[in-house]
Amino acid sequence: MKIIDNIGQFTLGRTKEGYIVINNEREYESHSHFDNECGARKCIGLINRGLQPRSRYFKKAALRLIGEEEYKGLVETRKEKYININKGVKK
Numbered sequence: 540m541k542i543i544d545n546i547g548q549f550t551l552g553r554t555k556e557g558y559i560v561i562n563n564e565r566e567y568e569s570h571s572h573f574d575n576e577c578g579a580r581k582c583i584g585l586i587n588r589g590l591q592p593r594s595r596y597f598k599k600a601a602l603r604l605i606g607e608e609e610y611k612g613l614v615e616t617r618k619e620k621y622i623n624i625n626k627g628v629k630k
Contacts, residue, residue: 543576549583549604551576562604571600591615 540552540559550561554572558579562569573579582597586605591613592598602610 546580546583547587549586551579551583560600560604565606569604569606571603573600586613589614593618 540554542550542552543558544551545563548562548564550563552559552561553576556572558573558576560571560573560579560583561567571582573582578597582592582600582604585592585597586601589612591610592601593616601613
């Protein structure tokens, strides 16, 4: 594994299959695999900002990286549902 970057408590590394993020403050089991670097950085950024990811894959990765207790402390982000009020005039 080639280490690319250290972001806070996380280490981002490159492997043959893709990218790996390791939590340095926990045991080795606290790691997650990603297909691309952008996704790995996005997951780390969400965790560092204290936000819960919306994506099912990112949720599972974040839970694995920080543990269940810390994951429950993350703020859940909800997107407002868009409703188009102006439906126009029928002729």
